[in-house]
Amino acid sequence: MTPSSKEAIAERLAEARLRTLELIQPLDDAQLNRVYSPLLSPLAWDLGHIANFEELWLVRTIGNREPLHGELGRFYDAIENPRKTRGELPILRDAELRSYLADVRERTLEVLDEIEIGPEAEDPLLRDGFVYELLIAHEQQHNETMLQLLMTVDGYEFDAGGGLRDAGDRSPGQMPVQLDRHFEYPPVRAIPRVPETVRIDGGSFEIGATAQEFAYDNERPRHLVELAPFEIDRTPVSNGAYAEFVEDTGAEPPMYWERDGDAWIRTAMGRRDPMDPDAPVVHVSWHEADAFARWAGKRLPTEQEWEAAHPDLQGAGHAWEWTCSDFLAYPGFEAFPYREYSEPFFGETYKVLRGASWATDRNVVRPSFRNWDLPRRRQIFAGIRCARDA
Numbered sequence: 001m002t003p004s005s006k007e008a009i010a011e012r013l014a015e016a017r018l019r020t021l022e023l024i025q026p027l028d029d030a031q032l033n034r035v036y037s038p039l040l041s042p043l044a045w046d047l048g049h050i051a052n053f054e055e056l057w058l059v060r061t062i063g064n065r066e067p068l069h070g071e072l073g074r075f076y077d078a079i080e081n082p083r084k085t086r087g088e089l090p091i092l093r094d095a096e097l098r099s100y101l102a103d104v105r106e107r108t109l110e111v112l113d114e115i116e117i118g119p120e121a122e123d124p125l126l127r128d129g130f131v132y133e134l135l136i137a138h139e140q141q142h143n144e145t146m147l148q149l150l151m152t153v154d155g156y157e158f159d160a161g162g163g164l165r166d167a168g169d170r171s172p173g174q175m176p177v178q179l180d181r182h183f184e185y186p187p188v189r190a191i192p193r194v195p196e197t198v199r200i201d202g203g204s205f206e207i208g209a210t211a212q213e214f215a216y217d218n219e220r221p222r223h224l225v226e227l228a229p230f231e232i233d234r235t236p237v238s239n240g241a242y243a244e245f246v247e248d249t250g251a252e253p254p255m256y257w258e259r260d261g262d263a264w265i266r267t268a269m270g271r272r273d274p275m276d277p278d279a280p281v282v283h284v285s286w287h288e289a290d291a292f293a294r295w296a297g298k299r300l301p302t303e304q305e306w307e308a309a310h311p312d313l314q315g316a317g318h319a320w321e322w323t324c325s326d327f328l329a330y331p332g333f334e335a336f337p338y339r340e341y342s343e344p345f346f347g348e349t350y351k352v353l354r355g356a357s358w359a360t361d362r363n364v365v366r367p368s369f370r371n372w373d374l375p376r377r378r379q380i381f382a383g384i385r386c387a388r389d390a
């Protein structure tokens with residue numbers, strides 16, 4: 001790998017870190033340590049976990065350095081420590097936490113200087129800079145998790161470097177804020193209440209990440225699937241359509257919706273903004289998405305259908321889209337770089353989400369990306385797109 005690509009990696013690492021620090025810039029230490037919800041980690045845990053993941057995979061595994069804080073790493077293990085316990089853990093806080101982030105980063109850059117990375121690298125972690133792509137994507141994905149929590153922080157406002165700013169008339173989405181180029185969402189024309197559908201002829205489709213690109217183990221290997229003909233909505237379900245469903249069935253409104261007379265308002269971040277009926281609905285659980293689809297006389301797409309139809313879909317990237325698929329290993333799956341990334345989650349417990357949300361860094365977005373979560377989760381930025389058999 002040439003020095004200039006090392007420079008490019010260092011620059012991207014710095015950019016991801018800047019975004020993390022900008023997100024927490026308006027908050028004080030007490031807010032970073034506070035447990036806002038048992039469903040979400042305190043921000044201090046996310047921050048320490050970001051640094052610890054970097055220390056583990058780069059500084060220790062690649063750079064062979066001793067850990068900076070002995071056994072501390074076990075408190076940042078996401079599987080060992082369920083979210084509801086994280087506020088009680090003896091994790092790093094305040095000034096110590098900030099220096100840990102900085103100290104690990106300093107060592108990461110030292111290691112970057114020492115090693116050879118490139119297509120020829122013997123260690124698969126280093127080949128094509130895999131471990132660096134992993135670190136950058138990991139930090140960016142935790143930014144989205146942090147934003148899930150920030151939605152619940154009353155009065156949260158972000159203005160560093162023009163990072164988060166008002167989305168003006170909010171017509172493209174229902175979000176109270178729009179992040180800068182790291183978190184931009186594609187412009188979407190008003191979503192029709194009754195969406196146009198696209199017919200996809202049945203046949204063989206290639207699913208999964210190609211060998212050349214950075215991807216997680218669960219997106220591989222690329223393989224062929226047979227799909228029966230189906231129809232899929234060109235656009236996601238709008239707030240207006242969802243409001244009709246709520247009124248018709250008495251279903252719970254999405255998270256952060258509150259009734260105000262005849263209208264709905266959005267209450268995220270303690271604000272009271274009118275709900276935009278033409279924007280995609282966000283913050284619904286899988287159960288709610290499934291119920292909506294049935295109410296509309298349709299169903300949720302499978303994740304294979306979603307990926308096969310991906311070039312024809314509009315308005316993806318505002319909210320993750322629930323699919324009816326369980327999170328399962330692709331045929332021929334091999335865990336990499338560690339068993340715990342995907343494998344413990346395979347099975348019937350988790351449902352797959354496809355696409356991306358407004359809070360997803362565009363660096364993370366690719367058609368083969370598989371997000372997964374519990375079907376009851378509503379605090380994630382998840383919405384709905386419907387399909388049906390053709």
Ligand SMILES: [Fe+2]
Binds near residue numbers: 049
């Ligand atoms: Fe993580």
